[in-house]
Amino acid sequence: MPDALLVLNAGSSSLKFSVFLDEEPLRLLLRGEFEELSTRPRFVAHADGAVISQKDWAPGTQLGYTGATDFLFAWGREGVLGGHRIAATGHRVVHGGMRFSGPALVDAATLAELEALIPLAPLHQPHCVEAIRAVTRTAPAVPQVACFDTAFHRTQPPVAQAFALPRRYADEGVRRYGFHGLSYEYIASTLPRTAPGAAEGRTVVAHLGNGASMCALLRGRSVATTMGLTALDGLMMGTRCGALDPGVLLYLMDRYGMDARALERLLYQQSGLLGVSGESSDMRELLSASSAAAAEALELFVYRIHRELGSLAAALHGLDAVVFTGGIGEHSAPIRERVCRDASWLGLELDEEANARGGPCITRSGSRVSAWVIPTDEEAMIALHTRRVLSTTGLAPGPQ
Ligand SMILES: Nc1ncnc2c1ncn2[C@@H]1O[C@H](COP(=O)(O)OP(=O)(O)O)[C@@H](O)[C@H]1O
Numbered sequence: 001m002p003d004a005l006l007v008l009n010a011g012s013s014s015l016k017f018s019v020f021l022d023e024e025p026l027r028l029l030l031r032g033e034f035e036e037l038s039t040r041p042r043f044v045a046h047a048d049g050a051v052i053s054q055k056d057w058a059p060g061t062q063l064g065y066t067g068a069t070d071f072l073f074a075w076g077r078e079g080v081l082g083g084h085r086i087a088a089t090g091h092r093v094v095h096g097g098m099r100f101s102g103p104a105l106v107d108a109a110t111l112a113e114l115e116a117l118i119p120l121a122p123l124h125q126p127h128c129v130e131a132i133r134a135v136t137r138t139a140p141a142v143p144q145v146a147c148f149d150t151a152f153h154r155t156q157p158p159v160a161q162a163f164a165l166p167r168r169y170a171d172e173g174v175r176r177y178g179f180h181g182l183s184y185e186y187i188a189s190t191l192p193r194t195a196p197g198a199a200e201g202r203t204v205v206a207h208l209g210n211g212a213s214m215c216a217l218l219r220g221r222s223v224a225t226t227m228g229l230t231a232l233d234g235l236m237m238g239t240r241c242g243a244l245d246p247g248v249l250l251y252l253m254d255r256y257g258m259d260a261r262a263l264e265r266l267l268y269q270q271s272g273l274l275g276v277s278g279e280s281s282d283m284r285e286l287l288s289a290s291s292a293a294a295a296e297a298l299e300l301f302v303y304r305i306h307r308e309l310g311s312l313a314a315a316l317h318g319l320d321a322v323v324f325t326g327g328i329g330e331h332s333a334p335i336r337e338r339v340c341r342d343a344s345w346l347g348l349e350l351d352e353e354a355n356a357r358g359g360p361c362i363t364r365s366g367s368r369v370s371a372w373v374i375p376t377d378e379e380a381m382i383a384l385h386t387r388r389v390l391s392t393t394g395l396a397p398g399p400q
């Protein structure tokens with residue numbers, strides 16, 4: 001009987017999980033999510049498209065990532081895994097800093113390094129560190145593998161990773177890292193099958209979810225991306241501001257006496273779609289809202305994507321294809337349509353019907369630049385990395 005691989009993706013307020021069977025190719029057994037972990041926790045698990053388990057906690061319950069992980073392992077022992085043993089847990093870890101350019105087996109030293117990177121990803125890193133600690137406590141014999149959002153971008157040329165700051169800051173690691181790398185890596189791995197021209201050429205992938213970024217791929221390798229040292233830079237996001245004149249920070253500090261924590265709250269949690277609309281960080285809600293502020297938030301969201309598309313096309317010295325992915329990129333035809341219309345000067349001719357259908361190709365047959373909708377799967381990428389690390393470190397379990 002094949003072993004199971006558990007994948008944990010700790011987001012800013014949710015914990016997504018998947019269980020894959022270690023077959024060739026990997027087979028998804030079930031997946032699910034905990035939402036609103038510190039306010040109104042909910043758990044749901046799906047298998048073969050149907051809900052197999054659900055639980056709601058009382059409003060105000062502080063389940064947290066530790067409580068969620070403990071619950072998940074206890075639930076797993078109730079028979080839902082059909083006797084498959086969990087051979088390893090793979091985690092999405094947002095920041096790998098300078099040290100990690102590929103997945104790594106977690107030990108005490110690795111965990112300490114991940115913890116030291118918390119200030120660089122305050123919305124994400126504390127949660128994956130907490131999930132790793134919880135698994136260590138609940139299932140100490142299960143090996144854990146950290147898979148980094150930053151790793152895929154380490155192929156970028158030095159100039160794309162540089163800030164124009166005095167050199168000593170770069171030497172201590174103040175440079176552009178980029179994120180959503182597991183998503184981009186997954187998309188790059190599917191291109192030869194789904195969009196062969198894009199796989200061989202100059203492609204910009206737009207990962208548009210709660211967090212949003214874009215990546216320039218040259219023959220499937222990252223050469224530039226919109227996020228930087230932290231997951232704040234680049235596009236406007238659900239609650240994050242994206243690119244900002246650094247002078248704004250100086251102004252806010254002088255004018256309002258804001259310190260680092262106050263700026264962190266403002267830039268990570270109160271800005272973006274939420275800040276500009278004053279209503280919601282959720283794209284679905286804004287698309288159905290009627291206020292002028294919601295319309296302005298959408299206009300700015302699309303404008304920023306278009307501006308970054310031009311910039312990444314410049315980094316690629318041209319453009320052959322655009323890929324939309326992430327919750328918004330995969331599901332919002334109106335946002336894709338607005339971006340593609342703005343990008344018509346690049347030679348992108350939208351096929352409205354194909355776009356309304358959700359693709360995969362959403363441009364007309366003669367379009368010089370093609371555009372695609374490709375669902376991402378960060379969890380599958382993590383499972384693949386986890387399996388590889390297990391086999392290269394000799395931890396892959398033998399027949400049972
Ligand atoms: N049908 C849809 N139309 C428009 N936006 C959608 C749709 N479905 C999901 N979204 C948006 O996707 C975003 C969440 O993206 P997702 O990639 O799931 O988030 P996360 O970054 O938390 O993984 C939300 O803004 C949500 O409103």
Ligand SMILES: CC(=O)OP(=O)(O)O
Pocket residue numbers: 011012094124149179180209210211212231
């Ligand atoms: C890095 C990042 O922004 O991740 P997410 O989209 O999950 O918030």
Ligand SMILES: [Mg+2]
Pocket residue numbers: 209210211
């Ligand atoms: Mg995401």
